[in-house]
Amino acid sequence: METRKKISLKPFNTFHLDVLTDLFSEIQNLEDLQKVISDPELSSIPKLILGGGSNLLFTNDFHGIVLKNNLKGIQKIKEDDDSVFIQSGSGEAWNDLVMYCIENNYAGIENMSLIPGTVGAAPIQNIGAYGVELKEVFEELEAVHLKTGEVKLFRLADCRFGYRDSIFKNELKNEFMIVKVTLRLSKHPVLNTSYGAIETELKAMGVTDKNIRAISKAVCNIRLSKLPNPDQIGNAGSFFKNPEVSSEKYESLKKDFPELVAHKTQGDKMKLAAGWLIEHCGWKGKQVGNVGMHKSQALVLVNYGHATGDELFAHAKTVQLNVKEKFGVEMEMEVNVI
Ligand SMILES: Cc1cc2nc3c(=O)[nH]c(=O)nc-3n(C[C@H](O)[C@H](O)[C@H](O)COP(=O)(O)OP(=O)(O)OC[C@H]3O[C@@H](n4cnc5c(N)ncnc54)[C@H](O)[C@@H]3O)c2cc1C
Structure with missing residues (x-):
């Protein structure tokens, strides 16, 4: 394993920010990780x-060591009449895992195509899209403690998944490297087409016999038409979470802003569309220097080319x-934010 010094992270972040890290290592296997952990320096x-x-x-700049995750391998580890358990190395691209499942007709993550x-990283914020979240298919993960090297198994309850949240963003922030993730996929697909424009897209595609492959394709089409491509314009997807408010707060806002977009969540709470709030403050498509909120997705903060991280952060704060x-x-x- 090679450790390189003063490496630019520009090719390694989708905002394309040209910051340096003191040290940079690629983790190809678990031995590489244990070597880093046990190295006294x-x-x-x-x-x-x-x-x-x-x-x-x-x-x-990052003053420390960046460990670029290259832990690969996808395998079926067990199955029963209804489910199949797929374990993936944590450095696999999420969408490659989705495509593997679709090829094999294992259902459950097709709505999360192209994330x-x-x-x-998927368990870190309990990724989700088009009405499905990781926690719905999550079985367990293995993680290595970055100080002790201890390998720990986390089951569903241990991860404390919430909306774009988990224990790894809170109490255990930066404590572990997740090395393997196991998902429980279904052999009997229950299709979820109720969210967003999936039904409309399936119709436009001329799909009459719905299946997970068609749903994945529909989701990809919608995402490609709506979201700015980070290869062309630096961004990190939704910059803010959709805020949750009490039903009383929602009712009082609704009086002043009858068009307010929101939906009900657990309990008595309402989740407001952050994009709508940002748009109605006039930020959608407005460029300020090198940065702005995207013209077709107000929730997406973009780097128009030469922004610094500070500039992006200051704009987000504003x-x-x-x-x-x-x-x-x-x-x-x-x-x-680092
Ligand atoms: C165009 C675009 C669209 C997006 N759409 C969605 C969407 O629909 N839904 C959604 O939920 N997200 C979305 N995202 C956000 C992003 O794709 C997800 O959060 C994704 O899971 C991040 O993965 P990553 O490997 O790039 O993580 P990174 O950005 O590399 O890391 C994110 C955080 O996780 C930590 N981390 C990463 N890997 C590990 C590991 N193995 N062990 C421990 N800690 C780790 C990092 O230290 C960092 O704190 C989108 C982003 C973009 C650019």
Whole structure:
């Protein structure tokens, strides 16, 4: 395993920010990881696990070691009449795992087609799209403690998954590297086409016999038409989470803003569409210097080419504050700011 010095992270983050890391190593196998952990010179310096860099905003150079995850391998580990258990190395691209499942007719993650990034990052924020979240198919994961090297198994309850949230974003932030993830997929697909424009897209595609392959294709078509491609314009997807408010707060906002977009969540709460709030503060498509909220997706903060991480972060703060002033609603950042 080679450790390189003063490496630019520009090719490794989807905002294309040209920051440096003091040290950079690619983790190809578990031995590489244990070597880093047991190296006395590396043991006390900050470590950043890097997947696809699609949910990161670097506001500075990184003073520590970046561990680029290259742990590969997808395999079926067991099955029963209804389910199949697929274990994946955490450095596999998430969408490659989705495609593997679709090829084999294992259902459950087709609605999450084309989410960028790695399998190992998926549990960090309990990724989700088009009405499905990772937690619905999650079986267990293995993770290595970055100080002790201990390997620990986390079952569903241990991960404390929430909306774009888990224990790995809270109490255990930066403590572990997730090395393997096991999902429980279904042999008897229950198709979920109720969310977003999936039904409309399936009709436009001329699909009469719905199946997981068609749903995956429909989701890909919608995503490609709606979301800015990070290869062309730097971004990290939705920058903010959709904020949850009490039903009383929702009712009072609805009086002033009858068009407010929201949907009911668990209990008595309402989830507001953060994109709508941002758009109604006038930020959608408005470019400020090198940055802005995207013209067709107000929730997506973009780098028009030469932005720094600080500039992007400052803009996000301005938008966040403006929404708070206008609607009295706090939007939490979804992207990990480093
Ligand atoms: C265009 C676009 C669309 C997107 N759409 C969606 C969407 O629909 N739904 C959604 O949920 N997200 C979406 N995202 C966000 C992003 O794709 C996900 O959060 C993804 O899981 C990030 O994966 P990554 O490998 O790029 O993680 P990175 O950005 O590399 O890392 C993110 C965080 O996880 C940590 N981490 C990464 N891997 C590990 C590991 N193995 N062990 C421990 N910690 C780790 C990192 O240290 C960092 O804190 C989108 C992003 C983009 C750019």
